[in-house]
Amino acid sequence: xxQHPKGDFDxxxxxxxxxxxxDSESAVEVAFVDELxxxxxxADPAGPVLVFTKDEWDAFVGxxxxxxxxxx
Numbered sequence: 001x002x003q004h005p006k007g008d009f010d011x012x013x014x015x016x017x018x019x020x021x022x023d024s025e026s027a028v029e030v031a032f033v034d035e036l037x038x039x040x041x042x043a044d045p046a047g048p049v050l051v052f053t054k055d056e057w058d059a060f061v062g063x064x065x066x067x068x069x070x071x072x
Contacts (some may be wrong), residue, residue: 006032006051006052006053007036007038007051009038009040009049010033010034010065011049013032014038014046016029016030016031016040016045017030017031018030019050024042025043026041026042026043027041027042027043028040029041029042035053036054037051037052037054037056038051039052039055059066
């Protein structure tokens with residue numbers, strides 16, 4: 001279990017997903033466990049996991065949908 005200030009992200013219960021059609025070796029993977037969302041690099045599955053609350057995740061997804069992170 002990954003200890004985190006936002007709560008405990010139970011890695012043993014994480015079901016990692018990636019974008020449909022992404023079969024690359026180094027994909028971003030996401031897992032939803034209880035009230036927390038984890039993000040990791042598939043190339044390093046034992047490596048660090050970024051942990052977000054639902055509100056943080058919703059803000060991130062909303063920003064991405066609004067083009068907040070687009071690079072010109």
